[in-house]
Each structure stands twice: as structure tokens, then as C-alpha cells.
Amino acid sequence: MTQINLLVSTPNLSDDRSKCPFCNEDEHPFPGKKEDNPDYSVVSNPGSLGCEDIADYDADYPWAMAKHHLISAKQCFARLNPIIRMAKMTGYDINGKPNGIGLPTISSKVDYPCDDGTRESYGWGGNSDRKKNIAYKVMTAAKAQWHVGHHSLELEVDPGYEWGDEIDTSTEGHLVKYDVKIVEELIKIMMYWKKPEFDLCNQDSDDDNTDKFIKSMDDLSESIEKKLNCFSSGNPKGSNPLYVSKLAHSYAYESSRQKRSRDGTGLTGPAKKRRRIKK
Numbered sequence: 109m110t111q112i113n114l115l116v117s118t119p120n121l122s123d124d125r126s127k128c129p130f131c132n133e134d135e136h137p138f139p140g141k142k143e144d145n146p147d148y149s150v151v152s153n154p155g156s157l158g159c160e161d162i163a164d165y166d167a168d169y170p171w172a173m174a175k176h177h178l179i180s181a182k183q184c185f186a187r188l189n190p191i192i193r194m195a196k197m198t199g200y201d202i203n204g205k206p207n208g209i210g211l212p213t214i215s216s217k218v219d220y221p222c223d224d225g226t227r228e229s230y231g232w233g234g235n236s237d238r239k240k241n242i243a244y245k246v247m248t249a250a251k252a253q254w255h256v257g258h259h260s261l262e263l264e265v266d267p268g269y270e271w272g273d274e275i276d277t278s279t280e281g282h283l284v285k286y287d288v289k290i291v292e293e294l295i296k297i298m299m300y301w302k303k304p305e306f307d308l309c310n311q312d313s314d315d316d317n318t319d320k321f322i323k324s325m326d327d328l329s330e331s332i333e334k335k336l337n338c339f340s341s342g343n344p345k346g347s348n349p350l351y352v353s354k355l356a357h358s359y360a361y362e363s364s365r366q367k368r369s370r371d372g373t374g375l376t377g378p379a380k381k382r383r384r385i386k387k
């Protein structure tokens with residue numbers, strides 16, 4: 109993580125704009141793509157993500173929809189200049205449909221029940237237990253992570269979570285931020301397509317290289333979405349280490365504890381099997 113943290117805290121280091129981010133030769137348009145005016149500013153436009161509307165304003169504990177970038181436009185993508193340039197050259201859109209998911213959140217239109225039978229807003233009374241109760245009820249009903257507040261929080265997650273082919277062998281829990289994890293994955297994509305053996309900019313090659321970078325970005329979005337969707341398949345902890353809010357993180361860990369205690373043994377997996385064999 110140290111190397112990643114260094115890269116994250118000193119973003120856009122060693123980006124020479126006069127050189128192609130793929131082949132490191134002098135700047136040139138991507139083969140098969142027309143050259144337009146290079147504008148490397150990153151705009152976050154949740155409206156173009158085309159998220160499926162998951163809002164439910166009629167529920168007892170209603171929710172609005174947050175249009176969430178699976179790969180954050182500003183907190184992740186915009187921090188790596190070479191990847192912004194790869195995207196511009198190939199026509200990748202950080203605000204495109206593959207990078208969006210709708211998640212439950214609050215809005216001025218929704219109120220929640222109070223003890224005296226009235227309804228008030230989420231933040232009413234500044235009571236954190238009330239907020240937690242609302243968030244948990246919504247997550248249970250919407251089967252999705254509560255998207256309130258920012259997601260650059262540090263969260264302690266179990267060791268040994270799986271992410272693609274990466275296996276973390278550490279034996280103690282460690283702290284992971286959603287955004288740091290995604291930047292780490294973006295750096296992998298960037299380094300991958302820089303490899304000379306791919307030679308994406310080779311005009312003489314018979315390969316159509318135009319969509320390769322875009323596909324790896326869309327694949328990353330898809331794998332993040334799969335993780336977030338573990339809330340809908342009854343295994344919220346499967347989202348590890350990607351939680352978009354602190355309450356989504358605590359919900360996942362508490363529901364997994366509850367599941368274990370309902371089970372009666374307080375054990376899961378191999379430990380449970382061992383106990384059965386003993387009997």
C-alpha cells in the first residue's frame with residue numbers, strides 16, 4: 109500500500125504531455141480515432157451515467173437515488189493524468205453508462221417516522237442512533253449500500269478479501285479506502301497498457317486496438333458493481349473492501365455477526381465444519 113499511497117498523495121507525477129501515454133513516443137492521435145482538441149479537464153456528470161432509477165418514495169422508510177460513479181471521476185480518475193490522456197485518445201467516457209449505479213440516499217423529499225408518530229428529515233435532532241436505524245431499514249429494503257456522505261473514509265476490513273487475482277495474505281485487518289482501492293486498480297490498468305508488447309499505437313498492426321483500453325475500464329466498473337451488488341444477494345460483506353459509506357460498512361459487519369448468532373454456533377466456514385466432525 110505504501111507505493112500506492114505515495115502515488116495517490118503525489119498524483120500525476122511524471123506525466124510528460126508531449127509524449128504518448130501508451131507508447132511514450134511523441135504525442136500523436138490514437139490509431140483509428142480522429143484527433144480533437146485535447147482537453148484534459150475531468151468533469152463529473154452523474155446525470156449522464158444513465159442509472160436505473162431505484163428510488164422508492166412510498167416506502168415507510170423511503171429513499172431517493174444517488175447516481176454513483178463506480179470509478180469516481182474526481183477522486184480517482186482525475187488524479188492520474190496519464191489515464192485521463194489514454195481516455196481522451198481512445199474515447200473513453202468516465203460519465204458513461206457502464207460506470208454508473210443507482211444507490212439509495214436521502215433527499216429533501218423524504219421524511220422518516222419519529223417516536224411521536226410525526227415524520228421528520230433524516231438529520232432531524234442530530235441523533236446518530238436515529239440515522240443509523242433509518243439507514244439500516246433502507247439498506248434492508250433497497251438491498252443496496254447507503255450512499256450518504258463521502259466515501260474516502262478509512263475502514264477496517266477483514267484480511268484475505270479477494271479482488272480479482274489478488275490475494276491478500278496479511279493476517280491482520282487493515283484499513284482500506286474505496287477511493288484508494290480504485291486508484292490502485294487504475295494504476296494497474298495504466299501500467300498494463302503501457303507495456304511495449306501491446307504496442308497499441310502500431311498503425312501497421314492488423315489488430316483493432318481502439319476498444320481495448322475502454323474494455324479494461326468497463327471491466328473494472330463491472331467488477332466494482334459486482335462487489336456493491338453483494339448487498340442484493342444477501343451477502344453484504346461480499347462488498348469488502350468497497351463501501352461507499354461508514355453505515356454501509358457497519359451494516360455489512362453487523363448483519364454478518366447476526367447471521368452467525370442466528371446460526372447458533374457463532375462459527376462459520378471451516379471452523380463450523382470442524383465442530384461438526386468432532387460431534
Ligand SMILES: [Zn+2]
Pocket residue numbers: 128129130131132133136309
Ligand atoms: Zn502512442
